[in-house]
Amino acid sequence: MNRMFRHHLFWPLAILAALLLFNLFYSPDFFNIVMRNGHMYGSLIDILNFGAPLVLVAIGMTLVIATKGIDLSVGSIVAIAGALACLTISRGTDQNALSLVLSAVGLTVGLSFFLGAWNGFLVATTGIQPIIATLILMVAGRGIAQLITSGQIITVTSDTYNYIGNGALAALPFSIFIVAAIYLIVSLLTRKTALGLFIESVGCNPQASRLIGIRSRLIIITVYMFCGLCAGIAGLILSSNVASADGNNAGLWYELDAILAVVIGGTSLNGGRFYLTGTVIGALIIQTLTTTIYMIGVPPEITLVVKAFVVLTVCLIQSEVFRKKVVQRWKTRRYPAEREVSRHV
Amino acid sequence: MKRIAKLSTLSVLVLIMVFVAACGKSGNNNNNASPSPKASEAAAAPAAESAAASESSQPADKKVVLGFAQVGAESGWRSANTKSIQESAATAGFDLKFSDAQQKQENQIKAIRSYIQQKVDVIAFSPVVESGWDTVLKEAKEAGIPVILTDRAVDSEDTSLYKTFIGSDFVEEGRKAGQWLVDQYKDASGEVNIVELQGTTGSAPANDRKSGFLDVITSNPNLKIIASQTGDFTRAKGKEVMQAFLQANKKIDVLYAHNDDMALGAIQAIEAAGLKPGVDIKIISVDGVHDGIQAASEGKINFIVECNPLLGPQLMTAVNDVLAGKDIPLRIVTEEGTFTSEQALAALPNRQY
Numbered sequence: 001m002n003r004m005f006r007h008h009l010f011w012p013l014a015i016l017a018a019l020l021l022f023n024l025f026y027s028p029d030f031f032n033i034v035m036r037n038g039h040m041y042g043s044l045i046d047i048l049n050f051g052a053p054l055v056l057v058a059i060g061m062t063l064v065i066a067t068k069g070i071d072l073s074v075g076s077i078v079a080i081a082g083a084l085a086c087l088t089i090s091r092g093t094d095q096n097a098l099s100l101v102l103s104a105v106g107l108t109v110g111l112s113f114f115l116g117a118w119n120g121f122l123v124a125t126t127g128i129q130p131i132i133a134t135l136i137l138m139v140a141g142r143g144i145a146q147l148i149t150s151g152q153i154i155t156v157t158s159d160t161y162n163y164i165g166n167g168a169l170a171a172l173p174f175s176i177f178i179v180a181a182i183y184l185i186v187s188l189l190t191r192k193t194a195l196g197l198f199i200e201s202v203g204c205n206p207q208a209s210r211l212i213g214i215r216s217r218l219i220i221i222t223v224y225m226f227c228g229l230c231a232g233i234a235g236l237i238l239s240s241n242v243a244s245a246d247g248n249n250a251g252l253w254y255e256l257d258a259i260l261a262v263v264i265g266g267t268s269l270n271g272g273r274f275y276l277t278g279t280v281i282g283a284l285i286i287q288t289l290t291t292t293i294y295m296i297g298v299p300p301e302i303t304l305v306v307k308a309f310v311v312l313t314v315c316l317i318q319s320e321v322f323r324k325k326v327v328q329r330w331k332t333r334r335y336p337a338e339r340e341v342s343r344h345v
Numbered sequence: 346m347k348r349i350a351k352l353s354t355l356s357v358l359v360l361i362m363v364f365v366a367a368c369g370k371s372g373n374n375n376n377n378a379s380p381s382p383k384a385s386e387a388a389a390a391p392a393a394e395s396a397a398a399s400e401s402s403q404p405a406d407k408k409v410v411l412g413f414a415q416v417g418a419e420s421g422w423r424s425a426n427t428k429s430i431q432e433s434a435a436t437a438g439f440d441l442k443f444s445d446a447q448q449k450q451e452n453q454i455k456a457i458r459s460y461i462q463q464k465v466d467v468i469a470f471s472p473v474v475e476s477g478w479d480t481v482l483k484e485a486k487e488a489g490i491p492v493i494l495t496d497r498a499v500d501s502e503d504t505s506l507y508k509t510f511i512g513s514d515f516v517e518e519g520r521k522a523g524q525w526l527v528d529q530y531k532d533a534s535g536e537v538n539i540v541e542l543q544g545t546t547g548s549a550p551a552n553d554r555k556s557g558f559l560d561v562i563t564s565n566p567n568l569k570i571i572a573s574q575t576g577d578f579t580r581a582k583g584k585e586v587m588q589a590f591l592q593a594n595k596k597i598d599v600l601y602a603h604n605d606d607m608a609l610g611a612i613q614a615i616e617a618a619g620l621k622p623g624v625d626i627k628i629i630s631v632d633g634v635h636d637g638i639q640a641a642s643e644g645k646i647n648f649i650v651e652c653n654p655l656l657g658p659q660l661m662t663a664v665n666d667v668l669a670g671k672d673i674p675l676r677i678v679t680e681e682g683t684f685t686s687e688q689a690l691a692a693l694p695n696r697q698y
Binding site: 039042290 | 415418421424429445447448497535543546554572573574575577579581584585586588590592593606610613617618619636
């Protein structure tokens with residue numbers, strides 16, 4: 001029992017369960033899933049589908065944070081990726097052509113790799129602090145995205161491209177499979193090879209790691225590139241989901257949601273340790289919370305306050321110091337009146 | 346050896362920065378210099394008269410400098426608005442200083458302050474939200490720079506802070522939307538469940554379109570708003586919120602979206618739920634951008650209240666009048682219509698934005 005409490009996934013899972021339970025009481029058919037034109041349809045599926053891009057970005061962010069870094073530019077990369085893909089497709093003659101969509105996806109993936117490499121290069125070789133290095137692209141990225149879309153919303157009518165964010169495979173949204181595949185690959189690479197250990201070691205102490213023969217710079221550049229890639233794919237999913245690219249709003253504040261997801265998942269911003277599964281659950285908690293707020297009809301004026309309150313509670317519950325204090329308070333509580341009574345008897 | 350490596354890194358960085366900076370500049374020039382031919386034709390006609398006015402009232406050697414602080418580029422409507430202002434400023438021969446606030450009030454305030462410092466002749470802007478403008482508007486007034494509001498209003502008590510407000514009457518737009526709904530359901534005996542997708546919380550169009558709509562539909566007790574949430578005027582949010590509405594509510598008869606983009610997102614959610622937009626759920630929206638009119642012509646949106654973004658020419662005329670010292674009305678309302686599905690089909694071929 002004690003072991004279960006101490007497992008790093010216990011609290012994130014408990015919070016997710018509590019949120020789902022709340023929904024169950026609030027609207028009993030929350031868990032209903034029906035089949036509709038070969039798709040599964042229901043609130044849970046919506047959470048997975050809309051949460052997929054966030055999970056993806058958060059996975060990339062986890063690795064960056066594990067090296068004691070941070071990537072603020074993911075939201076902008078999401079916007080750039082969506083803009084570039086939609087622009088490429090809208091220029092094509094036959095928008096449904098598989099080759100066109102594939103080349104758009106390939107171009108976008110390549111660009112996201114490059115943007116990630118740019119971040120990694122700034123952090124690893126020029127020694128700029130990660131928060132500043134990635135801030136550059138965060139600010140400039142929205143401008144680049146608007147340059148690509150020339151300030152317009154680009155609408156595409158390609159069923160092939162639409163499949164990425166809206167299609168269904170085995171009755172489940174296709175985006176879930178993309179996320180699951182990347183999650184599996186990353187877990188295998190980091191937990192079954194020495195790569196995970198290298199990343200954690202660089203996060204603990206890049207100097208010492210270099211001295212024992214780990215190529216710190218290469219590791220750092222690689223994780224930023226991977227983070228860029230995740231953000232790029234998330235951008236593809238998001239833009240294909242609404243069949244349009246919006247340079248200004250796509251992925252707005254995504255970096256903050258992703259960092260929050262990583263922290264809720266139990267990874268420390270100090271680096272040196274990371275929990276991928278925790279991150280996935282953290283991202284799902286955030287998406288469940290958003291969906292819950294929409295479903296129970298919180299007035300839009302106070303939505304953010306409600307969200308902040310829940311996040312605060314989540315963070316407090318997760319904090320071991322806070323938990324211990326509460327428990328201690330409770331254990332050492334004294335009841336002077338009671339004691340006196342018992343003494344007289 | 347190490348030094349060489351460091352030096353080369355530095356030089357590469359500098360090179361990249363120069364390259365990026367050059368890119369940005371050329372991109373901007375492109376934007377300003379080569380507007381799409383279709384839209385410029387349209388703007389040219391009404392702008393011509395304001396150009397003539399500017400020549401008569403201003404000495405030829407000094408260009409009028411107009412500082413414009415735009416909200417952002419949150420929707421197709423806004424892009425059309427931006428284009429109209431940029432083109433008509435060019436035709437009127439003004440030197441336009443344009444800034445994009447990316448939906449943030451602090452950015453807009455910063456932009457306005459920098460216009461004051463640059464001593465532009467006139468400042469025009471579309472306020473992101475209604476409140477919190479008094480301080481910066483007073484600064485402009487003290488600097489002697491006239492301010493013109495476009496498209497969205499501010500809630501300042503002191504109307505001497507700005508010269509005029511050019512734009513649509515959002516309350517009226519909400520009323521038109523509500524009136525159509527009341528007419529459609531005047532014989533309905535049962536309850537009609539309405540869901541509402543609001544614009545950015547606190548913005549003038551969201552507040553006014555909501556209140557105008559409410560004013561009218563209260564006349565029929567059967568019309569009930571059962572859920573209302575913000576969709577931030579974007580497609581992605583509109584889709585996400587509508588999907589949650591569809592899960593939470595068994596019976597939705599009508600969707601009222603504060604702009605076309607949210608309605609377009611919601612249409613995708615409705616289709617994913619296996620329902621027919623426009624038939625199973627009646628959709629009312631505001632704006633009339635090209636994609637919205639197209640959806641209306643396909644019968645997916647039942648009624649669109651137009652909100653005309655092409656107020657550039659009117660703005661330039663007002664700028665000239667203000668500089669010439671003429672008295673202008675405190676409120677200039679733009680001409681607007683409404684579209685049913687059939688009217689949208691007819692209007693689609695010559696829609697400019």
